[in-house]
Amino acid sequence: MSNLPFGFGVPDPDKGGDNDPARGGSGQSGSGGGNPADAFNQLGQMLSQLGQMLSQAGSSSGPVNYDLAKQIALQRLSNASSNMDEAAVRDAAHLAEMWLDPATILPAGATSTKLWSAKDWVDKTLPTWQRLCDPVARQVSNSWMSALPEEAKQQAGPLLSMLGQVGGMAYGSQLGNALAQLADEVLTSSDVGLPLGPDATGALLPANIEKFTDGLERPGSEVLVFLAAREAAHQRLFAHVPWLRQRLLATVEEFASGITVDTSALEQLASQIDPANPATFEQAMQSGILEPQTTEEQKAALSRLETLLALVEGWVDVVVADAVRERLPGADALRETLRRRRASGGPAEQTFATLVGLELRPRRLRAASSLWQLVGDQHGIETRDGIWAHPDLLPTAADLDDPLAFAERLSGELGSADFSADLDDPIAALERAERARRETEGESAAEAEEPNSDQPDDDSGSGRA
Template identity: 70%
Template sequence: MSDVPFGFGPQDPDDRGRKPEEPAGNPFDFNQLGAMLSQLGAMFSNAGTSSGPVNYDLAKQIALQQLTGKGGMGFTPDQSGAVADAVHLAEMWLDPATALPAGTTRSESWSARDWVERTLPTWQRLCDPVAQRVSGAWVEAMPAEAKEAAGPLLSMLGQMGGMAFGSQLGGALAQLGSEVLTSTEVGLPLGPEGTAALLPANIEKFTEGLERPASEVLVFLAAREAAHQRLFSHVPWLRQRLLDTVEEFAKGIKVDTSALEQLAGQVDPANPASIEEAMKSGMLEPQTTPEQKAALTRLETLLALVEGWVDVVVAGAVGDRLPGAEALRETLRRRRASGGPAEQTFATLVGLELRPRRHRSAAALWKLLGDQHGIEQRDSVWEHPDLVPSADDLDDPMEFAERFGRTREALEDPMAELERTLREKDEGEAGGQQGEQKDGD
């Protein structure tokens, strides 16, 4: 599975160690560039008017075309009714399992095409920062004489990159749309706020071979979707923090553009498809920076905390009611670990794979907090981002649980905490004086 950020593909193994053929003379052949852009004119006119680093019109067009070819991606009225009933039942079961109230204002059944159309605005927010930084590197790296000669053609060069990004994104969305089970399966609030959405056709395929009743699988997935909605609806900072962290990653992107001068030699003006091939060749593969690593760690940790919390809450809500709940829980974990839709998406988007170790560690932490401090105290961790566990806390959940208990006591009774701090300070000073006296003796 690819682990390079969005907009880049793996380099062909056969090309490793082999330098591309360098063009003679000036590496920027302006006649060739002009011919190439002319060839693309018809493509631009048929690819929509989307502006920006990604052509989302093209992405949507490609995704919907590919999904149309798959067929059978819709749902029946009976399936829609079953989804509504499952969400309603799941909400009742979740009430005693979490202190967060219901966040679902409406439940919907989606086809794969619905999923693409309803989640595309959020994908735009996720993809734009990364694609903007990468596409800007093209222009930044061009020699001054090339920029001056290209003039208005630079905007068309941007369109060229936007089409390539859009083409990649469209194919990825089509693949995801044919596999995802709910609107929140990738761990992000992709759909409209407060809308619990399930994809009956995909769930039907997922249920095959599980040896569990279809109704049981549906309620289990509805509970996970409803739990996500509670979290995203009642933790106001969470949605924005997830999206902001992706933007922080994008700001850290640095591209080695020394190979950009070989662009003209790699692109065939008579074959517009060669543009995308050039982009996938690894020519502009980004370098990992400390800023990116820090942002990815924060994003991975936050996503693991979301999934771990949902895991624990749903287990508490349905564990005694659905005989196959634990088996379904493990099935979804393995689906995640084996490179399901979520991992593939993040690997393509920002080079991030959700490690099952973090997911399980987060679930263990939430379970420990609930056992030691109760459900209300456990869920109060989400009240402020400063209370949320860090990556180090996932490695030592016991220490976090103990520290969290002291923190909550300080917030609930600040005077008692002040007296305790002063008492510890006095005891420390007294101990120090005794030590000095012994040294003097």
């Protein structure tokens, strides 16, 4: 879980604020000292910002004020320019698709590849973020409301509605700041590992790619083609595995449905709030008192989500490596750079944890890559990619720990030839696997009984023969 409850975060150190000594703040609310004119200016700015937030209060009826989130994100982002043109991106995408064709049985998934600015990324991905954030925010809000005694609800009356709007604005503000940070660093529409953008549309962010390339010792054209191949591979998977997008988003929703709040913390929260000092409310929320509790059901959902994301990223990692290794001199170095970028808990993982309340473990990426590589080497790309035909055929978290056993099980239970023939009928494959399992269990039971009945005759068996 994230260190802070969803929707509440520490002030941005880059922006400073009333409690930022570097910007003339005192570090304490309502303290004396300093230039009175500065204090009045800060008060005026605060009231102006509060007025803007309140003016947005009625524009969203959901648990998160997405209008405010979008407004904040776009205001924080600069109009960064790029020297990259559309022709270069189209050529890179076309080349990447040609190289991917022999590396996977999945055909091209993107009908077009766009150039997005950071602001375009916010605008195009916000609908998906809304689907990801709504269940978490709604469940947290409902947990807080249900924890209140009925008498308190009746006495509060309209105040509860106002608190709901304030909560929506707080969530929206946090979401806007987080999206701005992420939009300033993502390289493609699928950089987070989730299908955030519109269907069948690939996207590269040239300004961010140029910043990323500045820290590498590789030509910009090489980096562009490599990233275009990763984006194209993601699009192939999301386009031709119809259940995948829904399963990823539904798993987040399943996690959110199990959120509960420790109701005993409400009394402690009330004791820390001074109605005459609004700063105490923010401090109490930042203390983590109302951080949702993790249940066993949530842990199971989180494990499934981590495994599924690892399998997606691992498959893309292997397929792209096979497609470009002999064509791009720096392919292995770029592959390792992006692996480390994910494994370091970079902006994508941190922002996802802040927005949705989930901590992802990208260390599973290497295990998933090893599994897909092993399956491809032993059974071919048809069997490897055919595993995506049905979610029940996918490796589990235990399989990531022992990829060799999974590869051997494919040979023993499914059979490479039969499995490839039944890619269009995953139910038949599942039924065959179940029959093989029952037969294996029957043989094991028979072997367990055989020594007891035949042991006395073993020593003389050769004499009879």
